[in-house]
Amino acid sequence: xxxxxxxxxxxxxxxxxxxxxxxxxxxxxxxxxxxxxxxxxxxxxxxxxxxxxxxxxxxxxxxxxxxxxxxxxxxxxxxxxxxxxxxxxxxxxxxxxxxxxxxxxxxxxxxxxxxxxxx
Numbered sequence: 001x002x003x004x005x006x007x008x009x010x011x012x013x014x015x016x017x018x019x020x021x022x023x024x025x026x027x028x029x030x031x032x033x034x035x036x037x038x039x040x041x042x043x044x045x046x047x048x049x050x051x052x053x054x055x056x057x058x059x060x061x062x063x064x065x066x067x068x069x070x071x072x073x074x075x076x077x078x079x080x081x082x083x084x085x086x087x088x089x090x091x092x093x094x095x096x097x098x099x100x101x102x103x104x105x106x107x108x109x110x111x112x113x114x115x116x117x118x119x
Contacts, residue, residue, distance in 0.1 A: 022046040022103030055101040
């Protein structure tokens with residue numbers, strides 16, 4: 001059976017501010033159904049609530065060109081999971097998400113998450 005989605009971290013996550021209330025705890029592509037090649041959302045899980053209106057995530061292809069995504073939204077305990085909807089027609093390859101969040105208490109954090117979508 002073909003690999004549906006595999007992802008790898010190629011670089012460490014970078015944080016802009018130490019001691020920020022909403023620091024990245026986990027970045028992942030959630031498990032998907034067999035017929036889907038691309039997950040519905042990229043999930044960035046933080047240690048505290050995120051201010052959605054002042055947080056961003058930019059999806060870049062392997063050449064560094066920005067790609068369209070759906071409007072980010074929050075889920076999880078107190079809005080601590082920042083979700084970025086992905087285009088189901090994304091081609092296999094290496095992608096980067098540059099993210100910046102503002103926690104509810106006003107502290108910011110930023111980083112980069114890299115993942116691969118295999119055919």
